Amino acid sequence: MQPGKKLAFKLVLSVSFVTATIFLVMLAYNYRISRKLLDENIRENVSHITRYAVNRIEGVLISAMTIPENLAVLVGDFNYTEAEIRQFLKKVVQHNDEITGSCLAFEPYAFDPDEKYFAPYYYKAGDSVRYENLGTGEYNYFFWDWYQIPARLNTPVWSEPYFDEGGANVVMTTYSVPFYKDGDLAGIATVDVSLEWLKAYISRIKILETGYAFVISRNGRIISHPADSLIMNESIFSLAEENNDPEIRKAGKAMIRGESDYIPFPSLILDEKAYLYYRPLPATGWSLAVVLSEEALLADLHRLNRDLLIIGIAGIFLLVLSVVVISNRITHPLRKLASATVRIGRGNFDVELPVNRSDDEIGQLNASICRMQQELKTYVENLRTATAAREKIESELKIARDIQQGIIPKIFPPFPDRKDLDVYAVLEPARDVGGDLYDFFFIDDRHLCFAIGDVSGKGIPASLMMAITRTLLRARVTRLERPETIVALMNRELCRDNDKAMFVTMFLGIIDLDSGTISYCNAGHNYPCLVRKGKALEKLDQTHGTPLGSFEKMSYGSGSVRFCAGDLLVLYTDGVTEAMDINDALYGEERLVRFLKSKSFEGPEEVTLSLVEDVREFSGLAEQSDDITILAIQHQ
Amino acid sequence: MAVAFGIDVIIDNFGKSRKTMKKLCRICMLCMVFFQPFFATAQEDTLRFLPHWLPQAQFAGFYMACEKGIYENYDLIVDILKSGPKYPPAEMLASGEAEIISNFLTDGIIAFDEGIPLVCIGQISQRSAIMFISKKERRISHIGDFEGKTIGIWRSGFRELPLALLRQEGIDAKIVPITGTVNLFLMDGVDIMCVMWYNEYHQVLNSGIDAGDLDAFFLADHHLDYPEDGLYCLKEYYDQNPLQCRKFLQASLEGWAYAFDHKDEALEVVIEIMRASNVPANIAHQKWMLDRMEDLFMSDSLESNRGRLKPEDFHNVNALLHESGAIREKVPLEEFYYGPE
Amino acid sequence: MKITEQQEGKTCIIALNGRLDTNTYTALEKKLGEAFENDAVHILLDLSDLMYVSSSGLRVLLMYLKRSMAEERKFILCGLRENIREIFDISGFTSIFEIYSTRGEALKKM
CATH class of the missing domain: 3.40.190.10 (Periplasmic binding protein-like II)
Structure with a gap:
């Protein structure tokens, strides 16, 4: 995957993930809240609908109830003849639409002491009203529910609904009211009510698309239901048994107890999750229930959710698309810039950069890379010029160093003819041109003049100063003179026009080989070491004045020391004592002294080279910062 | 064609064809000439069976024997009559409106005592419910x-x-x-x-x-675990059709065995019959009833006791009824029971 | 190397801390140049915390010693450590510089 694509991919991934998460959380929250509101709403709605339905149903039943109640009062209070009662009953049946029949059934011998049975019954048959005497021994009405139950319980009772004897699947119920004469039960007044209207009314109750209502009797029997086949056949308990669902039975028990509630319920018609709301019909002890399918209940919500989901997915898709476009717009120039900068990095400064004049960050980046390209180009050109210049200077410096090295004696042994003297010297220059110098030459046959010096500072100025000093030395010492005279002369020369206060430390000595003495003048230089033949070590620790060039009016003194056969004089510059190891520790004079005392040396060459070796060993990996110069002279 | 058919048959199987011809003639005579009003009730070979209560799983075995053609297998043409409280079995039997009825053993004995000349031709239920x-x-x-x-x-x-x-x-x-x-x-x-x-x-x-x-x-x-549902017919009918009676018992027992083995099918048939008779019906109740019937009928594990009224059961019930005054005299077993020994 | 400057009356006290060598002498050169341009008449260099001095460093000191002489100002050193003192002794600078062991002693001489 290209780097640019990777960025786009990451952007798309994170943007879509975050937005999808937010969206889903919102969707879930919306669903929860809407569902809760919907639930409350539906519950309230259903409560209203059922309350209304209960009032309607009870209204019809209660108006039917007043008929036998009035009959009971009338028959209980007055004594009517059979003809009067029959006429009376006939009118009741004729003039009350809500009832299909009515009966006045008397207790044995209660109407006529000679007659055990008396139960005139009028009922509607088509358009006419017919009479039947139920008071026959065969029928024996005393033991039928409609008579026996109110008689035994001494209370008006709505009978369990039953199929009409005439067949045709008409569900009937009978309301029976006991009546009394002189405090004793005298009989039962009844009306028959067809429940066809209830069936029609109940089947008209529709809540949402699939919700329906049903009514169960006091025993749980289904007496009204949109599914005809359940009416009278099933009870809520038989349905519970057939569906093997104890929850239905539980609900049924609560319903026949006259309770009211809203509970989850397996729909008995619709094979899906549903809710049941039930409410009692107090006059009859029946219960009205409403079943709501959850799907229909939540249909709007699901539709809303589905729409939201589609909008959300479309939105995320658009978002992803725009992220792809934007990231491409970002990464396309970035990719171009990247490949251009790779080429610039390889040194191709003439690469054509993409043109981007937009003022966003990419445009700014583009512009600054353009600037960088230009600046790099200039810089590299400058660098080339500078490098060329420096290379020139360096080569000139190298020449200068070669010249510098050339003006000090380099051939050893320098005096192969002389057996009484051996000299050896080393000047190890540091990376920069330094200002160390040494020199030795015979003034005449018996006097050797030698000097070692160190110019303050480094570089070209130091090396020029060194060259001047060497030249001055050779020029001044043409005949035997006192060392302090030579030094003072040189000092005066070097002080002239020396604004920068450049100075040269110098130890200048003259050896008298015949008498075996060294007379010397030390102008601020490190004290040389004199290793006596018997290994004793002396330091020529006198300073006779400040370095050359430092102080014009300086007057110099001198010293003198014996220099016998076998004595070895070792002179050095601070490049030796101030050589540093990687921890910035100094080589030091103590180590130098210890080294010189450690063994006996064959001659100047050995002491010089082994001392250089020891300094190198000490320095280790640390870079040499100053010239290391050693001059060793032995009298033999 | 008829002539040709007749000749063929005569040539092929003389004896059998003569019998068929004779039967055909008799039916034609019955149908076309005489007793036209009695055609429905007096058809000679039809056996009318009356259950002693409203249709329900209590009688599932009889319905299944009819439904699955078990009666036909026994060369019986059985018509199960509409039943219920309006159709008192013993009276229907006495009046000739049914050839065979089912009834409670106690009711059977009482009816016998009351003078209805019925006999028990088999005992289905072996236990009291x-x-x-x-x-x-x-x-x-x-x-x-x-x-x-x-x-x-x-x-x-x-x-x-x-x-x-x-x-x-x-x-x-x-x-x-x-x-x-x-x-x-x-x-x-x-x-x-x-x-x-x-x-x-x-x-x-x-x-x-x-x-x-x-x-x-x-x-x-x-100590009152006495059998209940049994099969009854008039003595006269039994005397004329003993084979029919035995066949009916056997076929009915087979129908019961089928119903117990195929309860879902049996329940479906029962419910259908109940609905047709405007009797409230639900599967839960009929299933319970069929299961209990199985308990009651199969309580006697002895295969040979199927359909049999055990003399000791009869004597106990007989004595009990006599004691209670429900019957005047004890009923003699040999006059009452003509079922399997 | 750390250079701290402090004004006391007409004296500018400059204290050096660390190594005065090829790499650091220019800083001192600049600092002293500034000090000489200012009103301060005298310069006191406190070398109590100076660990090392190279010839380049000595050259700067020498240069300003000469200038102070020309301008008749005092240019005093104090608090030299032993190894610094040694370098001054060897190079003979002890004889041309005015050197005191403590800052207090040096200030009294101002």
Whole structure:
């Protein structure tokens, strides 16, 4: 995957993930809240609908109830003849639409002491009203529910609904009211009510698309239901048994107890999750229930959710698309810039950069890379010029160093003819041109003049100063003179026009080989070491004045020391004592002294080279910062 | 064509064709010339069977034998009549409106005593399903607690055995005659109710009262475990058609075996018949009833006792009825029972 | 190397801390140049915390010593450590510089 694509991919991934998460959380929250509101709403709605339905149903039943109640009062209070009662009953049946029949059934011998049975019954048959005497021994009405139950319980009772004897699947119920004469039960007044209207009314109750209502009797029997086949056949308990669902039975028990509630319920018609709301019909002890399918209940919500989901997915898709476009717009120039900068990095400064004049960050980046390209180009050109210049200077410096090295004696042994003297010297220059110098030459046959010096500072100025000093030395010492005279002369020369206060430390000595003495003048230089033949070590620790060039009016003194056969004089510059190891520790004079005392040396060459070796060993990996110069002279 | 057919048959199988011709002629004569009004009721070979109560799983075996052609396999043409309280079985038998009826053993013996010349040609149920129930809240935990309580017992039929139990236990209780429903019990109009295990008991359960809320007392647990449903016909019919009677019993037992083996199918048939008769029906109740029928019919594990009235059962019931005054004289077994020995 | 400057009357006290060598002498050169341009008449260099001095460093000191002489100002050193003192002794600078052991002693001489 290209780097640019990777960025786009990451952007798309994170943007879509975050937005999808937010969206889903919102969707879930919306669903929860809407569902809760919907639930409350539906519950309230259903409560209203059922309350209304209960009032309607009870209204019809209660108006039917007043008929036998009035009959009971009338028959209980007055004594009517059979003809009067029959006429009376006939009118009741004729003039009350809500009832299909009515009966006045008397207790044995209660109407006529000679007659055990008396139960005139009028009922509607088509358009006419017919009479039947139920008071026959065969029928024996005393033991039928409609008579026996109110008689035994001494209370008006709505009978369990039953199929009409005439067949045709008409569900009937009978309301029976006991009546009394002189405090004793005298009989039962009844009306028959067809429940066809209830069936029609109940089947008209529709809540949402699939919700329906049903009514169960006091025993749980289904007496009204949109599914005809359940009416009278099933009870809520038989349905519970057939569906093997104890929850239905539980609900049924609560319903026949006259309770009211809203509970989850397996729909008995619709094979899906549903809710049941039930409410009692107090006059009859029946219960009205409403079943709501959850799907229909939540249909709007699901539709809303589905729409939201589609909008959300479309939105995320658009978002992803725009992220792809934007990231491409970002990464396309970035990719171009990247490949251009790779080429610039390889040194191709003439690469054509993409043109981007937009003022966003990419445009700014583009512009600054353009600037960088230009600046790099200039810089590299400058660098080339500078490098060329420096290379020139360096080569000139190298020449200068070669010249510098050339003006000090380099051939050893320098005096192969002389057996009484051996000299050896080393000047190890540091990376920069330094200002160390040494020199030795015979003034005449018996006097050797030698000097070692160190110019303050480094570089070209130091090396020029060194060259001047060497030249001055050779020029001044043409005949035997006192060392302090030579030094003072040189000092005066070097002080002239020396604004920068450049100075040269110098130890200048003259050896008298015949008498075996060294007379010397030390102008601020490190004290040389004199290793006596018997290994004793002396330091020529006198300073006779400040370095050359430092102080014009300086007057110099001198010293003198014996220099016998076998004595070895070792002179050095601070490049030796101030050589540093990687921890910035100094080589030091103590180590130098210890080294010189450690063994006996064959001659100047050995002491010089082994001392250089020891300094190198000490320095280790640390870079040499100053010239290391050693001059060793032995009298033999 | 007819001539040619006749000649062929005569040539091929002389004896058989003569018999067929004779039968054909007789049917034609019956149909076209004589007794046209009696055609439906007096068709010679049709056997009319009347169950002793409304159609329900109590009679599933008979319905299945009819439905699955088992009667036909026995060369029987059986017509199961519309049944119910309006069709009292013994009277229908006496009046010749049915050839064979099912009935309670006690009712059969009483009918015999009353002078209806019927005989028992087989005993289907081998056990008693009668029980007393009371609501737990009435605190009636044994038979002794029945003393002084109101007990609902059927007004007619089946009532001899529960009454015999009360007598046997020396219980003095108020008996309330009941016509057919358990509503009085459900509305607390009586303390105790006499019910059938396979029928009313389950109706009570399915009116929202849990079995755990009821106390139950089976007659079977109190030395009154007597057979119930049996098959009866008039003595005269038996004398004329003993083979038919035996075949009917055998085919009916086969029908029962089929019903127990194929309960879902049997229930479907039962429900259909019930619906056709405007009898409220539901699977739960009929299934319960069919399961209990199996318990009652198959309680005697002896295969040879299937369909048989055991003499000791008969004598006990006979004695009990005589004792209670339900019958005047003890009925002699040999005059009463013509079923399998 | 750390250079701290402090004004006391007409004296500018400059304290050096660390190494005065090829790499650091220019800083001192600049600092002293500034000090000489200012009103301060005298310069006191406190070398109590100076660990090392190279010839380049000595050259700067020498240069300003010469300038102070020309301008008749005092240019005093104090608090030289032993190794610094040694370098001054060897190079003979002890004889041309005015050197005191402590800052207090040096200030008294101002």
